[in-house]
Amino acid sequence: MNLAxxxxxxxxxxxxxxxxGRRLTHxxxxxxxxxxxxxxxxxxxxxxxxxxVLQFTDTEAVLQVELTDPPPAPLPLTLVLAMPRPxxxxxxxxxxxxxxxxxxxxxxxxxxxxxxWQTPWLSEENLRENLVLxxxxxxxxxVPRIHxxxxxxxxxxxxxxxxxxxxxxxxxxxxxxSTCPTHINxxxxxxxxxxGGFIPYxxxxxxxxxxEAVHLGSRxxxxxxxxxxxxxRLFDAGA
Amino acid sequence: MNLAxxxxxxxxxxxxxxxxGRRLTHxxxxxxxxxxxxxxxxxxxxxxxxxxVLQFTDTEAVLQVELTDPPPAPLPLTLVLAMPRPxxxxxxxxxxxxxxxxxxxxxxxxxxxxxxWQTPWLSEENLRENLVLxxxxxxxxxVPRIHxxxxxxxxxxxxxxxxxxxxxxxxxxxxxxSTCPTHINxxxxxxxxxxGGFIPYxxxxxxxxxxEAVHLGSRxxxxxxxxxxxxxRLFDAGA
Numbered sequence: 001m002n003l004a005x006x007x008x009x010x011x012x013x014x015x016x017x018x019x020x021g022r023r024l025t026h027x028x029x030x031x032x033x034x035x036x037x038x039x040x041x042x043x044x045x046x047x048x049x050x051x052x053v054l055q056f057t058d059t060e061a062v063l064q065v066e067l068t069d070p071p072p073a074p075l076p077l078t079l080v081l082a083m084p085r086p087x088x089x090x091x092x093x094x095x096x097x098x099x100x101x102x103x104x105x106x107x108x109x110x111x112x113x114x115x116x117w118q119t120p121w122l123s124e125e126n127l128r129e130n131l132v133l134x135x136x137x138x139x140x141x142x143v144p145r146i147h148x149x150x151x152x153x154x155x156x157x158x159x160x161x162x163x164x165x166x167x168x169x170x171x172x173x174x175x176x177x178s179t180c181p182t183h184i185n186x187x188x189x190x191x192x193x194x195x196g197g198f199i200p201y202x203x204x205x206x207x208x209x210x211x212e213a214v215h216l217g218s219r220x221x222x223x224x225x226x227x228x229x230x231x232x233r234l235f236d237a238g239a
Numbered sequence: 240m241n242l243a244x245x246x247x248x249x250x251x252x253x254x255x256x257x258x259x260g261r262r263l264t265h266x267x268x269x270x271x272x273x274x275x276x277x278x279x280x281x282x283x284x285x286x287x288x289x290x291x292v293l294q295f296t297d298t299e300a301v302l303q304v305e306l307t308d309p310p311p312a313p314l315p316l317t318l319v320l321a322m323p324r325p326x327x328x329x330x331x332x333x334x335x336x337x338x339x340x341x342x343x344x345x346x347x348x349x350x351x352x353x354x355x356w357q358t359p360w361l362s363e364e365n366l367r368e369n370l371v372l373x374x375x376x377x378x379x380x381x382v383p384r385i386h387x388x389x390x391x392x393x394x395x396x397x398x399x400x401x402x403x404x405x406x407x408x409x410x411x412x413x414x415x416x417s418t419c420p421t422h423i424n425x426x427x428x429x430x431x432x433x434x435g436g437f438i439p440y441x442x443x444x445x446x447x448x449x450x451e452a453v454h455l456g457s458r459x460x461x462x463x464x465x466x467x468x469x470x471x472r473l474f475d476a477g478a
Contacts, residue, residue, distance in 0.1 A: 002459050072456070072457045072458050091463075095461075095464050098458060098460060098461065098464060099458070099460075099464070099468075100458060137459060137460070137461055138458035138459060138460070139457070139458070139459060140458065179475075179476060180476065182421075182422075182475070183421075215476075216476040217311070217476035218311045218378070219311050219337060219338070219339060219377035219378070219379065219476075220241050220376060220377060220378060221337060221338075221376070221377070221467075222334075222337065222376055224330075225334050225337060225338070225467050228460075228464050228467040228468045228471070229338075229467045229468070229470070229471040229476075230471075231468070232467070232468040232469075232471035232472050233471050233476070236418075236421070237418060237419065237454075237455040237456035237458075237468075237472070
């Protein structure tokens, strides 16, 4: 937690927030803050700044909040991701939030096991918690939007074309002939398959919808590695 | 497992290998192979190719092995990594192996907790198992070398300068003024700190030894995200 993300409900008046639970524990155990200390804070979907610790008890921390700077720029990226295995999903979600991905579409694919959709990590509360953990890591405040689409074909035929409009549209697929571009630094849509990849029918449908199939070299990466590798290729850090 | 990595001890004669344990289970449960099938294989530190399944029983798979191609090119990178938290260490190790990092120095740092060095994941057997999992993901065969240095200062003063020689030497450190270079595609040494970063004394020592401090933008990344992001910036996929 490189920043404590604050929500409207944390505020008891205009510039005063009260932290409990996970964030309180973190302030105490990891940051070891005391009354008078300044801690980095951010307002969800708002600016970042500092909180001066006014009171620090066993049950709450009261912060005098001053928000002074905008959060890091979001990536102009729409990520279309075949629903990952639950164990990996949580980490991928945090990683996406940390990297600045703001628009994530979780879709079905032939190699997505039905059970993946049953994971408790998909509950609204758990999605939010993991996104917040990822944002706090990056000192970001803009909460990504998650869209869940459990049917591949209707999504690709009816919704994807509109998402792709005016973006560089890519599907990452090992073994294709084009190498993934670098430094595009503009609006992009990136489709990433499940472990084992999209099946040829799915790649064809994504290409029909307007995506270009690209590879990352001969190494096949796990989804949790492919996402940061792709984002790092497409967007310059600090650009 | 996109390839079954074979070791000298798996061979019963020149071109015949017998698989048991994890690899057998994977062939049965995930790849669902039967006698006559071809499975991708590689010889540790050697070439890749295919194995024809001659026999497949509950206890072993006998493969007729033909090695035909070189593994993916290794990265010309020496990675100097502050020992990560055990839970993350295992994944970082696999990720490094998948990405093609062949030379990994695990070093101490002020923010590395003493307990991290006690993890069973540092045993020779566990190191090897996780490296193999990472290699199999990438269809690579060249087993990375791991060097363990539990004292920061002697390593940085006495060993690091020789490692840096004739390489582009970098230390990833949030908040420095230079942005991390891209597409260097040549010999590099990259130092990555622990969660919370190297302390200023450590950055100074690394810079004294010849490293340039570089950042990745305003977002602070976890080590397991920073490594693929950095590797992807420094080296072109398929270059």
